[in-house]
Amino acid sequence: MSVMDTDRWLQKLRNNPLKVCDRLREYFPGVTTIEICQHLTMHGMYQPPLKEEKVKKLQKNDVWGIVRGLEYKLRKKWSGPDIPIFIFPSDSRNQELTRHFNGKSGLAFVDKLFLFVSEKNTENDIRALFIHEYNHICRLTKFKKKENDYTLLDTIILEGLAENAVFECLGEKYISEWATYYSDNELKKMWKQFILPSSQLSKNKQKHQQLLFGRGFYPNMAGYAVGYFLVQQYIKKNDTTSEELFGIPPEVIAQVHEDEDIND
Numbered sequence: 001m002s003v004m005d006t007d008r009w010l011q012k013l014r015n016n017p018l019k020v021c022d023r024l025r026e027y028f029p030g031v032t033t034i035e036i037c038q039h040l041t042m043h044g045m046y047q048p049p050l051k052e053e054k055v056k057k058l059q060k061n062d063v064w065g066i067v068r069g070l071e072y073k074l075r076k077k078w079s080g081p082d083i084p085i086f087i088f089p090s091d092s093r094n095q096e097l098t099r100h101f102n103g104k105s106g107l108a109f110v111d112k113l114f115l116f117v118s119e120k121n122t123e124n125d126i127r128a129l130f131i132h133e134y135n136h137i138c139r140l141t142k143f144k145k146k147e148n149d150y151t152l153l154d155t156i157i158l159e160g161l162a163e164n165a166v167f168e169c170l171g172e173k174y175i176s177e178w179a180t181y182y183s184d185n186e187l188k189k190m191w192k193q194f195i196l197p198s199s200q201l202s203k204n205k206q207k208h209q210q211l212l213f214g215r216g217f218y219p220n221m222a223g224y225a226v227g228y229f230l231v232q233q234y235i236k237k238n239d240t241t242s243e244e245l246f247g248i249p250p251e252v253i254a255q256v257h258e259d260e261d262i263n264d
Contacts, residue, residue, distance in 0.1 A: 002071055002082060002084070003087065005064070006087050007055060007064055010055045010088070014052070017047070021033050021040065040107065044106075044116040045089075045116050046088060046090060057119035058119055061123070062123075063117055063121075064087055066127065085115065086112070086114045088114070088115070089116065090103055090116035102121065103120060103121060104129045109147075110140040117129065131170070140158075141246075143247055148203070151200045151208075152212065152223065153195075157254060161231055161246075163175055163227075164228065175228075178225055199254075230254045230255075234254075
């Protein structure tokens with residue numbers, strides 16, 4: 001199934017996201033069109049009005065072709081699943097998206113993937129986004145734990161694995177800016193002070209998101225940055241690669257010892 005022709009959808013329906021999302025209902029059993037639209041918008045999908053020029057620019061940049069070619073290579077490299085991939089413009093008014101994610105975003109489910117991209121993103125920006133998000137898909141598939149049961153530790157390792165895959169495939173230049181915010185010593189302190197004591201927080205808790213994104217009084221993008229740091233440290237100590245990490249429990253990657261209290 002792979003990359004869907006959402007550019008054709010946008011040519012006709014770009015200023016009516018509800019009609020766009022109505023085409024997605026078969027991929028979200030039991031979920032209404034409005035709920036789909038709200039969820040995608042919350043994670044970075046564009047909001048109308050959307051100029052035709054933006055869609056044409058994405059087509060000119062061959063975004064769909066770039067993802068299609070890379071999807072084939074990564075699916076073979078990582079023995080990943082063949083899932084539908086939906087590409088839409090990102091929300092240019094979303095300041096968090098612009099500030100921390102270079103105007104692009106993704107949303108990975110175990111059986112489908114959404115990419116939200118800006119016409120300003122380069123080819124390697126698109127590659128980095130897809131590598132990160134498709135790595136999520138492979139982790140969700142190979143690490144046998146329901147996503148609804150994920151804890152903060154599960155989530156930060158998920159993000160760390162994905163960003164490490166970007167590092168391995170494209171190099172340091174294309175890792176996310178948040179991966180460079182802190183020194184190793186700062187990250188060690190953040191791990192012990194903020195993340196470790198709350199590592200078993202379920203993903204539906206508000207504090208989970210606060211720690212993950214560094215909202216409120218927590219360091220900016222704390223969970224993301226610590227997750228990447230932990231994965232990098234594990235790889236250095238164990239001389240392993242992304243492909244070998246998909247099924248490894250987060251406690252092993254984070255090297256959380258039995259005598260440490262990881263309960264909140």
